[in-house]
Amino acid sequence: MARVGELQSVTTLIFHHEIHRLPPPSSGVIPVLMYGTRPPGRGTCCIGGPVRAxxxxxxxxxxxxxxxxxxxxxxxxxxxxxxxKAEADDGWARVLRLSIPIADPDLWNPAVPLLQKALHFLSGDIWDITLLPDGPRQLPSQRRGNITVMAGHDCVSLFSGGMDSGIGALDLIALGRRPLLISHSYRGDSEKQILIRNQLPVNLSRFAAVAHPISGLGTQSDVQMRTRSFNFLAYGTLVGATLAQLRVAGPPVDLFVPENGLIALNPPMTRRRIGALSTRTTHPHFLGLFQKVLSIVGLPVKVVNPYALKTKGEMLNECLDRASLSQLVSDTVSCGKWKRAHVQCGKCVPCIIRRASFHAAGMTDDTEYGKGQDLSSVMNDGKARDDLMAMILASRGLPHVDAARWILQAGPLPYGRQARDDLIAVATRGMKEVQKYLASLNLL
Incomplete structure (x- = not known):
């Protein structure tokens, strides 16, 4: 990897929570008001206003x-x-230099190299992070009004409104756990999350926040958000570490990341999807790096994906509360294009894996899909069938592919033979679910 700035253009972002401490905007430099509600002026940005509240x-x-x-x-x-990302020299990998004041940079500085490595794996960008003193400190806690009740909860679990996170909550409840649910409350998503949370068999608290970045640059922002899972995990870690402080003693608080093994590994369905269309948001390598960062700074939180070795179909079939699952599963959202129209398209890769999981579990899929409801019709639409064709090609090639080499294209696997074999096996089983589903539709 080239050193930051070597033969590449660098974008510098300078953060501060006090307006007068921000520099004026200039070429290649973006001043950002941390925890601000609006940009201080043209050429500046802000982020995090609702989160602090x-x-x-x-x-x-x-x-x-x-x-x-x-x-x-x-x-x-x-x-x-x-x-x-279009501003990057190669149209993909940006070089980002961040200057971030925090409360305790001495604690965090030893973790910066590993943090940059994790971010590079997650986004493909080159990150250069400098942590400075005099950063924002949390205000006194709100004591009245609408308080998020933490009492009675013994862990935290990411809760997106998706099928996997819904099953994760149901399984934890059935096992006697009481997770505090952690959500990104994007417009449209929050309503779904509340709908599903209200169908759970017990009442659980939910921490829901949105970063709300606002640009005053006059240019289009990048909507891909390759690092969104880092933000999600940060929410969960903050709440988990706060739960830990309420204990007298004990082991780290579990932070559950419910994601089926195929999606977590997300191996590319075709060669051209290795980069742009293969995200790494819950890849076991990234989660392992994130856990190491937490350990370096002493945050008492343990990141766990309980479904790393299960397919989506297996998650459905083995859910510990089938009665509750049948009530809420059709309301969950798996679609990768949901935010465009708040209707699941039925034809993107996550939707196809979702539909295949119902088929594998022998369950009726009552989900309302959009124009992709009939996949046979999608095949006749040259503009709409890209994802479906990728899944068909991957399913046809499954018997002939070197599974280990295929999965390694998405990221490193554990060194231990058994751990590697287990991950290869779950990805293979997940694709076989897709293969059988597509075959049932006469699409193979």
Whole structure:
């Protein structure tokens, strides 16, 4: 990897929570008001205004290191949003230099090299992060009004409104756990999350926040958000570390990341999807790097994907509360294009894997899909069948592919033979679910 700035253009983002401490905008430099509600002026940006208010609603003193992680995550989200990948020299890998004031940089500086490595794996960009003192500190907790109740919860679980996160919550409840649900409350998503949360068999608290980046640059922001899972995990870590502080003692708080093994690994369905269309948001290698960062700074949170070795169909079939699952599963959202029209398209890769999981579990799929409801019709539409064709080609090639080499294209696997074999096996089983589903539609 080239050193930052070597033969590449660099975009510098300078953050501060006090307006007068921000530099004026200039070529290649973006001033960003941290936890601001609007950009201070033309050529500047802001991020995180609603988040700080949600943190105050936790009604408990939050972890200092956890709040610093949140501040770092806000800065990463800002860079990912305000710097369009099209501006990169190669149209994809940006060179991003971030200057971020936090409360305790001495604690966090040893973790910066690993943090940059994790972000590079996640987004493909080159990250150069400098942590400075005098950063924002969390305000006193809100004591009245609408408080997020933390009492009675023993873990946290990411809750997107998707099928996997819904099953994750149901399984934890059935096992006697009480997860505090963590959500990105994007417009449209929040309503779905509340709908599904209200159908769970017990009442669970939900921490829901949105970074709300606002640009004053007069240019288009990057909507891909390759680092969105870092932000999601930062929310969960902050709440988990705060839960840990409420205990007298005990093991780290579990942060559950419910994601089926095929989607977590996300191996490319075709060669051209290795980069742009193969995200790494919950890849086990990234989650492992994130856990190491938490360990370096002493945050008492353990990241766990309980479904890393299960397919989506197996998650459906083995859910511990089938009665509740049948009530809420059709309301869950798996679609990768949901945010465009708030209707699941039925024809993107996540939708096809979702539909295949119902077929594998022998369950009726009552989900309302959009124009992709009939996949046979999608095949006749040259403009709409790209994802479907990729899944068909991958399914046809499945018997002949070197599974280990295929999965390694998405990222490193564990060194241990058994762990590697287990991950290869779950990806293969997941694709076989897709293969059987497409065959049932006479599309193979």
């Amino acid at each position: 949600e943190v105050r609603r936790l009604g408990a003193p939050v972890s200092r290191a956890g709040f610093d992680l949140l501040t770092i995550a806000m800065a990463i989200t800002a860079a990912d949003t305000f710097v369009d």
